[in-house]
Every structure is written in C-alpha cells, then in structure tokens.
Amino acid sequence: MKKSLLYTLPWVLLMACSDDDEGGMILPISADFTVRIENVNQPKSFFASGAVPGLVMPGMEQEFTFDAGPVTLPGAVTKLSLVTMFVQSNDLFFAPGEEGITLFDGGNRVTGNVTDQIDLWDAGTEVNEEPGSGPNQAPRQSGPATGDDENGTVVLVSGNGDGFTYPAVSEVIEVIIEALPDTETGFKVVVRNVSGNASLPT
Numbered sequence: 001m002k003k004s005l006l007y008t009l010p011w012v013l014l015m016a017c018s019d020d021d022e023g024g025m026i027l028p029i030s031a032d033f034t035v036r037i038e039n040v041n042q043p044k045s046f047f048a049s050g051a052v053p054g055l056v057m058p059g060m061e062q063e064f065t066f067d068a069g070p071v072t073l074p075g076a077v078t079k080l081s082l083v084t085m086f087v088q089s090n091d092l093f094f095a096p097g098e099e100g101i102t103l104f105d106g107g108n109r110v111t112g113n114v115t116d117q118i119d120l121w122d123a124g125t126e127v128n129e130e131p132g133s134g135p136n137q138a139p140r141q142s143g144p145a146t147g148d149d150e151n152g153t154v155v156l157v158s159g160n161g162d163g164f165t166y167p168a169v170s171e172v173i174e175v176i177i178e179a180l181p182d183t184e185t186g187f188k189v190v191v192r193n194v195s196g197n198a199s200l201p202t
Contacts, residue, residue, distance in 0.1 A: 056084075058196035068103050069185030078103045084191060086172065087138050088202040090126040090147050092157060094118050094173050101177070103187065109179045111187075118169050124152025128162040132200045171198040 056062045068078045079100030086092040096117050103110055122128065126147035129136060136147035157166055172195040180186030195201045 052191075055087075056191065056193045058193050058201050061190055061192040063188055063190045065180060065186065065188045067183070067186050080177070080187075080189070082175070082189065082191070084173070085138070086120060086131075086166075086202060088132040088200055090128050090134060090137055091123040091150075092128075092131075092166075093121050093123060094169065095121055103177075109185075109187065111177050111179050113174065113176055115170050115173065115175050118173060118175055120157040120166060120169055122152070122155050122157050122160040122162075124150050124154055124160075126150050128160070128164060131164055131166055132202075167195070167198045167200050171195060172200075172202060 050064070052062050052064050054062060068080070079102050081096055081100040083093050083095045086094060096114075097119065101110075101114050101117050126136065126145075127150045128134075129147070131137075133140075134147075135141065141147070172193070174190075174192040174194050176190040176192070178188040178190070180188055193202070
C-alpha cells in the first residue's frame with residue numbers, strides 16, 4: 001500500500017541581485033513548487049510482542065508461548081520474528097530474515113527445528129572487535145555502549161567485511177517451534193544455547 005502526500009508551496013520568494021553594477025537593484029522572483037512525500041512502508045499486523053528476561057548460558061534454554069491467530073489482514077500469512085544477542089560480540093544478534101518464520105502452511109501449524117531460518121546479523125551500532133576478546137563486548141565491558149560508534153546499517157555478518165571469523169549459527173543456537181495442545185493457534189518456542197562445544201562458547 002502506498003500513500004502519497006502532496007504539498008504545494010506557493011509563492012516561494014527568492015531575492016536576486018541584478019548584474020547591473022550601477023543600479024544595484026534587488027528583483028523579487030516568485031515561483032510555485034510541488035513537493036511529493038511518499039509513504040512506501042508496507043503495513044503489518046502485530047498480534048503481540050514482548051521480551052524474555054534472563055541470560056541463556058551454554059547448555060541452558062529459554063522458552064515462551066504465544067497465540068498466533070486469527071489473521072486479520074486478507075491474504076496475510078502469520079509469521080514469527082525473534083531476536084537474541086550473540087554475547088561474545090559488540091552488537092551482533094541472531095534473528096530470522098525480515099520476512100520472519102512462517103507459522104502456518106495450508107492451515108496447519110508449522111513445527112520443528114527452524115534453526116536453518118536463523119541468521120547472524122550485525123546491528124551496525126558499534127565497531128566490531130575480535131569476537132570473544134574485545135574489551136567493549138558484553139562479558140568484558142565496563143558499562144553499556146562503551147565501544148566506538150559505527151554509524152552503520154543492519155547487515156548479515158557474512159557481508160559486513162570486518163575480517164573476523166564467526167561460528168556457524170547451528171553451533172551456537174537452536175530454535176524449536178512446538179504446537180500447544182488444546183488450541184489451534186497456540187505455539188511454544190524454545191531457544192537453546194548449544195555453544196558449549198563450539199569454537200566460541202557464548
């Protein structure tokens with residue numbers, strides 16, 4: 001859906017000096033301008049949002065439940081998005097792509113291991129340091145936001161060009177979706193830290 005806002009700015013007054021050295025006369029110039037501001041954002045319907053407190057150490061897991069229905073937009077598909085930090089970094093996080101994780105297929109709930117739909121992202125807020133040893137990373141920093149500002153954008157770690165090596169997503173995190181019993185639209189999500197034997201436990 002695109003909505004356009006048109007603003008007409010009439011009688012913008014510009015002042016120009018004459019090239020006539022003798023007169024030095026100031027000539028008023030007027031003109032009409034049309035400025036077009038276009039909203040290109042695609043609307044999305046959010047059923048719920050929230051945060052799960054607590055640090056998930058290696059070998060531990062965290063879970064949450066939610067109700068994903070009914071769908072309110074014609075033709076819409078209900079999807080899940082979640083974010084959790086890669087702690088041994090400055091500002092990296094695990095999350096699915098911008099389209100999220102599809103929860104229904106032909107009216108049936110999608111369940112199982114969805115780790116293959118999770119990626120490692122760079123938030124672009126702090127300059128990256130070597131993972132697992134940077135002094136401005138969460139386990140070692142003296143306080144929040146102590147690293148150098150990067151002023152970047154969110155990108156996949158595979159394309160951030162920082163030159164560092166990161167463990168595969170499946171070596172660090174596991175995400176499981178289960179269907180809640182006695183409901184047609186209820187889900188449980190289990191986020192498990194499996195990095196105990198990874199090259200970089202986090």
